Amino acid sequence: MTGASRGIGQAIAARLGAEGATVMVHFGSDESGAAATVDAVRRVGGTALAVRAELGVDGDVEALFAGVEEGLAGRPLDILVNNAAAPPAGPIGVTTRAEFDRMFAVNVRAPYFIVERALPLLREGSRIITISSVATRMANPAQTSFAMTKGAIETMSMTLANQLGPRGITVNAVAPGATRTAANGAVFDVPGLTARIAGLTALDRLGSPDDVADVVAFLASDAARWVTGQVIDASGGLHLGPRV
Template sequence: MGTALDGKVALVTGGGRGIGRAIAERFARDGAVVALTYARNAAAAGGLVERIRTDGGRAFAIQAELGEHGDAHRLWAAFDKEIEQYVPGGGVDVIVNNAGETLYEGLETMTEEAFDRVYAVNVRAPFFIVQQALPRLRDGGRIINIGSGASRLAMPAIMGYGATKGALDVFTRNLAELLGPRGITANTVAPGIVDTDMNADWLRGNAEADAEWSTRAALRRVGRPDDIADVAAFLASDDARWVTAQVVDATGGVGL
């Protein structure tokens, strides 16, 4: 286990799979106590917690269905109960808003229900998670929002999704200004196409899709979850103490 996050407590939403899983694993290796949330897949989250503990780390899972009114309150109530066994008195140092809803819908086919759902999960949930974290978030802390390269590119087929990630970018800048006097940084990590379960149905095992998206990246491959986790680990560390209000492009150079 590393030492970059020794003595720190991190919350990673959507930490049971994909990018969130990779971030949770990396933070645990760096010494943090990791609280990871999951919506429905208890087996995946539980398996990750067990793996982290087997490797000598500290972690626990919280079931949290985001996108519903009261979701942040329920999340933090569960967090407060669990963290006591690791850190008496509680508190959190790093918040990663990773959980998100993907929506492959454009202007012509978007329904009001789908629009409300993607905004509730991708924008409203992070807003209130941070709002209710403020009494718990220690000075010198870190907020890391997982955005998307879609917020800087014109992609009409997923414009509703891209707009939610653009909203996160604005949220990040405002948090940086608001919380800067406490030494708290706020940054967005913006991945491109990453080989995760979320994209598995059209990307994994599809040589044509893999080749297409690899060609769009300057580094000529699609991303891996650990590519994003390593960026998040830097932003969570003391090495990134002078970096705030940034959208860190982690697309491998898509759209250059």
């Protein structure tokens, strides 16, 4: 899985490892974070191998799959999780062209060509899961370009689900909302912000990486064999409407 060195990605890796998966822990630059993820997978009884590749640059997919295929050692690929993403860069008028291009390179181009490269390795009945965002279903001017990238991968997931269905491959997206992680914890320490977001959330709290990881684990399981082409909201009901 991509982007597994921290936060939601790290939680997903550990959750899949606990279910018996051998996890390829992709990272771009955070080698210590990837090592921590490998340790987390092993602590729950799983097997993991760190794979380094910078996404969004020429040769990124080839570098990633060189490590993946070495780790697979001839075995098929059962689950592909696209989690790596460049963060929001700001509203229109603030996001630079370079930031815009970087977001699309990492958030859209990389997952698309990762899936393409993975197709010969994926067994019949395997799973493709891409992490999206609730930013696609609400108007947040601070995340316009970021939401555009996530909208693109939701469309990709729906289309690929239709194409790959005859192979029994399910393709879905998971859309987290406000999720506190070790990396972004300081953001939610702004006075009043956590309470404000909780007040906009049906389940009345921020999300945790484990909340999202459990949804991914469900989609990766046989129990989700009849779910495909869907965007699964994993936000706790963020912005469903007024709470009276």
